[in-house]
Amino acid sequence: MKRFRIAVAVAASAALLLAGCSSDPEGPRADFDPNAAVTLDLAFWGNDTRAGFYKNAIAKFNEKYPNITVNSTFLGFPEFWEKRQIEAAGRDLPDVMQFDYAYLRQYSQNKLLLDLKPYLGKYIKTDGFTESTLGIGVVNGVTTALPIGTNAWAMFTNTALLSKAGVAAYAGGTSWDEYATWMDSVKKAGGGSVWGGSDPTGRIQNFEITLRAGGKNLFNDAGEPQFTKADLTDFWNRGAHVRGTGATIPTKRLLEVAPKSGFGAGLTTSELTWDNFGAGYAGDLGIDASGLAITAPPATTAGAKDLYLKPSMLHAISANTEHPEASALLVDFLLNSKEAGTVFGTNRGLPASSTHLAGVQLDPLSQKILDYESSIKDRLGQAPPVPVVGYGSIEEKFRQLGEELGLGTVTVAQAVDQFFSEMETILKK
Amino acid sequence: MVTAPTPAGTPTARDSGRTADPRAAGASGAGRAPEPRRRTSRGAAATARRETVAGYGFLVPWLVGFFGLTLGPMVVSLYLAFTRYDIFTAPEWIGLGNFTRLFTDDPVFLRSAKVTLEYVLIGTPVKLAAALAIALLLNAVTRGSGFFRSAFYAPSLIGASVSVAIVWRAMFAGNGPVDSSLQLFGIELGGWVGDVDLAIPMMIILVVWQFGAPMVIFLAGLKQVPTELYEAAEVDGAGPVHKFWKVTVPMLSPVIFFNLLLETIHAFQVFGSAFIISNGSGAPGGQLNFITLYMYKRGFADMQMGYAAAIAWVVLVVVAVIALVMFRSARSWVYYAGDNR
Numbered sequence: 001m002k003r004f005r006i007a008v009a010v011a012a013s014a015a016l017l018l019a020g021c022s023s024d025p026e027g028p029r030a031d032f033d034p035n036a037a038v039t040l041d042l043a044f045w046g047n048d049t050r051a052g053f054y055k056n057a058i059a060k061f062n063e064k065y066p067n068i069t070v071n072s073t074f075l076g077f078p079e080f081w082e083k084r085q086i087e088a089a090g091r092d093l094p095d096v097m098q099f100d101y102a103y104l105r106q107y108s109q110n111k112l113l114l115d116l117k118p119y120l121g122k123y124i125k126t127d128g129f130t131e132s133t134l135g136i137g138v139v140n141g142v143t144t145a146l147p148i149g150t151n152a153w154a155m156f157t158n159t160a161l162l163s164k165a166g167v168a169a170y171a172g173g174t175s176w177d178e179y180a181t182w183m184d185s186v187k188k189a190g191g192g193s194v195w196g197g198s199d200p201t202g203r204i205q206n207f208e209i210t211l212r213a214g215g216k217n218l219f220n221d222a223g224e225p226q227f228t229k230a231d232l233t234d235f236w237n238r239g240a241h242v243r244g245t246g247a248t249i250p251t252k253r254l255l256e257v258a259p260k261s262g263f264g265a266g267l268t269t270s271e272l273t274w275d276n277f278g279a280g281y282a283g284d285l286g287i288d289a290s291g292l293a294i295t296a297p298p299a300t301t302a303g304a305k306d307l308y309l310k311p312s313m314l315h316a317i318s319a320n321t322e323h324p325e326a327s328a329l330l331v332d333f334l335l336n337s338k339e340a341g342t343v344f345g346t347n348r349g350l351p352a353s354s355t356h357l358a359g360v361q362l363d364p365l366s367q368k369i370l371d372y373e374s375s376i377k378d379r380l381g382q383a384p385p386v387p388v389v390g391y392g393s394i395e396e397k398f399r400q401l402g403e404e405l406g407l408g409t410v411t412v413a414q415a416v417d418q419f420f421s422e423m424e425t426i427l428k429k
Numbered sequence: 430m431v432t433a434p435t436p437a438g439t440p441t442a443r444d445s446g447r448t449a450d451p452r453a454a455g456a457s458g459a460g461r462a463p464e465p466r467r468r469t470s471r472g473a474a475a476t477a478r479r480e481t482v483a484g485y486g487f488l489v490p491w492l493v494g495f496f497g498l499t500l501g502p503m504v505v506s507l508y509l510a511f512t513r514y515d516i517f518t519a520p521e522w523i524g525l526g527n528f529t530r531l532f533t534d535d536p537v538f539l540r541s542a543k544v545t546l547e548y549v550l551i552g553t554p555v556k557l558a559a560a561l562a563i564a565l566l567l568n569a570v571t572r573g574s575g576f577f578r579s580a581f582y583a584p585s586l587i588g589a590s591v592s593v594a595i596v597w598r599a600m601f602a603g604n605g606p607v608d609s610s611l612q613l614f615g616i617e618l619g620g621w622v623g624d625v626d627l628a629i630p631m632m633i634i635l636v637v638w639q640f641g642a643p644m645v646i647f648l649a650g651l652k653q654v655p656t657e658l659y660e661a662a663e664v665d666g667a668g669p670v671h672k673f674w675k676v677t678v679p680m681l682s683p684v685i686f687f688n689l690l691l692e693t694i695h696a697f698q699v700f701g702s703a704f705i706i707s708n709g710s711g712a713p714g715g716q717l718n719f720i721t722l723y724m725y726k727r728g729f730a731d732m733q734m735g736y737a738a739a740i741a742w743v744v745l746v747v748v749a750v751i752a753l754v755m756f757r758s759a760r761s762w763v764y765y766a767g768d769n770r
Binding site: 085086089106110251252253254255257258259390400403404407409410421 | 516517518530534535536537602603619620622623624625708709710712713714715729730731732733
């Protein structure tokens with residue numbers, strides 16, 4: 001009898017579990033009560049500064065919705081993702097998450113994120129977005145995330161350091177050869193303690209923009225690479241040439257100042273990176289925005305649409321949430337509201353939503369970013385498909401091989417073979 | 430031990446037919462108290478059973494931990510080593526795929542194994558030599574040895590910490606304290622942190638600096654060496670070198686063996702310091718990409734859990750083989766006092 005009862009209990013709980021799994025709501029419920037008391041979990045990555053902003057923003061949100069309690073937690077970026085991966089395995093993700101582009105495809109394809117389409121308009125206003133920014137978080141036709149902010153690939157130059165060395169600022173948008181010549185002139189003026197920049201072929205984004213200049217992306221929508229071994233060999237050979245002239249900072253010096261970059265450590269006068277890195281550089285260098293300039297990266301082919309707007313971060317709602325409507329209201333507030341804009345400023349990138357941007361007090365650096373993004377309008381093309389699953393690992397492998405090429409521990413041919421072998425393994429899974 | 434509660438002079442049915450047994454005869458016939466080893470009655474068996482149950486009851490917390498947190502995960506990881514598993518989707522059986530990839534298609538793994546072996550094979554003997562040398566010195570010192578013992582032991586306590594790794598990084602950077610000091614002597618090496626040839630030596634210095642733990646064990650071993658052996662050697666005209674090789678080393682060999690085994694296994698587990706010094710990347714050029722770090726990156730950064738499990742098992746087997754070889758070789762060089770061989 002006792003055994004029977006246990007069996008019944010096990011069966012009943014299993015049935016409940018199964019029912020729980022299959023009851024994912026298909027869009028908002030008609031009987032949603034906006035005044036019902038609910039508790040939401042919110043997770044983001046960042047530091048104490050950002051946590052303070054979220055706290056203030058949630059307080060503002062609670063003025064509107066006192067019935068929605070938001071419990072927020074934050075971690076550093078790598079730890080944030082380690083924790084999410086474990087939660088994802090147990091289908092126990094927080095209701096609302098700050099999300100990263102590199103993980104979007106994996107989470108979307110595994111149906112871990114809520115389809116936001118039914119909530120757009122009613123719960124999440126879309127008038128602040130453009131068609132292209134609304135399309136950023138779409139994977140296989142399903143909108144699973146919305147961008148908080150966008151950024152573009154850019155060239156930072158340290159004007160303070162350049163004027164000390166007596167070299168004219170980089171003009172921006174020149175050919176790669178002219179950029180190399182400019183770097184060499186800085187190095188000659190710098191007398192061994194300052195270099196013009198670091199080897200641009202160590203970053204996959206620079207490879208990406210050279211491919212895009214030829215009308216290709218790194219990967220197509222099916223996740224197949226759009227480049228050959230010959231393309232990559234050619235690219236890395238060019239890097240070897242630039243390093244050979246001594247215009248770029250030795251890799252050994254870069255490793256010593258890591259995790260700061262050579263630019264952040266005041267050793268180089270230019271760096272190609274995302275345009276939202278300015279605040280970090282200013283902090284590393286201990287200077288204000290007036291010592292930094294943002295210009296366009298070198299162009300492979302004049303007139304090509306090689307640059308694009310990428311989401312600096314996004315917001316997503318977990319598919320396992322019990323409160324999709326309340327979560328959508330929170331996402332709307334964090335993405336669109338002027339109040340949240342006032343609180344966050346450009347801490348999470350240059351806001352993608354214009355209603356959010358309206359609340360932002362632009363500091364000099366944010367103004368420079370805004371000016372930069374409007375200056376490159378002619379070079380901005382269609383964003384590439386959402387990154388393939390494992391893109392983060394592919395990007396890291398590229399960076400590591402770039403580093404090894406700089407150290408001379410591999411030849412270009414070996415590096416190309418290793419990169420392709422690694423990429424094939426990652427794409428296979 | 431169970432004491433059988435059979436009353437004297439009341440042999441049980443089992444005993445009655447076996448009076449030929451001198452023990453039973455003695456117990457029942459002479460009317461003496463039964464010997465403690467006898468379990469003769471049903472009551473005794475029940476008590477024994479109860480006590481067995483109680484024994485296992487007390488062991489439950491440990492057993493739960495062992496099966497749930499050690500053996501269980503090990504078995505699962507052995508299974509995962511033969512699968513492709515990214516946490517999100519169910520593991521997919523790929524047979525020996527992970528292992529063939531490790532040995533035929535992964536130059537990073539082979540380099541990682543090479544640098545790990547370099548670190549273990551150079552770092553461990555140097556560390557033990559340093560520990561023994563300092564222990565010998567401390568053993569000779571009579572005043573203030575307590576202070577020095579503590580002072581030398583301190584790095585062992587903090588050496589594996591995050592803060593020391595950060596300090597190490599700063600010390601060995603270009604124009605850092607180490608570089609500047611060497612420059613005073615006209616040695617221009619530059620920074621060690623980013624140097625392909627100097628990164629491993631830097632790590633070895635870090636581990637050797639933590640010689641305190643084996644040193645304390647050596648010191649205890651040295652105190653056990655009977656002084657009459659030294660006196661006898663002196664009478665025979667042995668100098669300090671002879672005494673060291675002919676008396677100290679043989680008498681200390683069990684301790685040397687213990688330290689060698691422990692430190693070798695410990696060296697394979699190097700992770701925290703390499704992770705911090707290389708910013709989690711294993712730079713420069715993979716020189717600090719020790720096997721543990723590589724396994725961690727494969728598992729938690731690349732989400733190739735099956736592959737990471739395969740690496741873990743390869744490491745386990747390699748360490749087990751090395752330990753086995755050490756135990757075998759120990760027969761020919763480790764001397765246990767009182768052992769008649």
